[in-house]
Amino acid sequence: MTDELKFDFCKMYIYNNYMIVVINEGVTITPKHNQTLLNVVDTYYKNKKFVYITHRLNSYAVDPAVYLETSKIDNLAGFAVVSKDFKAKSNAEIEKLFLSKPFEVFNTIEEAIYWSDLILKA
DSSP: OOEEEOSSSSSEEEEESSEEEEOOOEEEEEEEHHHHHHHHHHHHHHSOOOOEEEOOOOOOOOOOTHHHHHOOTEEEEEEEOOOOOOOHHHEEEEHHOOOOOOOOEEHHHHHHHHHHHHHHHE
């Protein structure tokens, strides 16, 4: 891991080719949160492909409009959701419809990291 970043709505763990994000309990993620993501991407992944992995340990809501903005991040190679919770996985399947990037749902962080390695090599 390169860095651990703490924001009022999440923690981000920055690695060479991917980031793991844990959103805080009860938060509603809206397009305004994308500015934080863009700042992190500009700092750590400038001109470099990366994968966004969200580890859904907490219950929170996502405004689907977020994905329309996230889709505009050119160097975002893929988006992974990690959860064992049925509801979170079902929500992710719906969210997948709004993102124009590879988007997969996994049970473990290890599976998501393995997938990120595959799509970054493709």
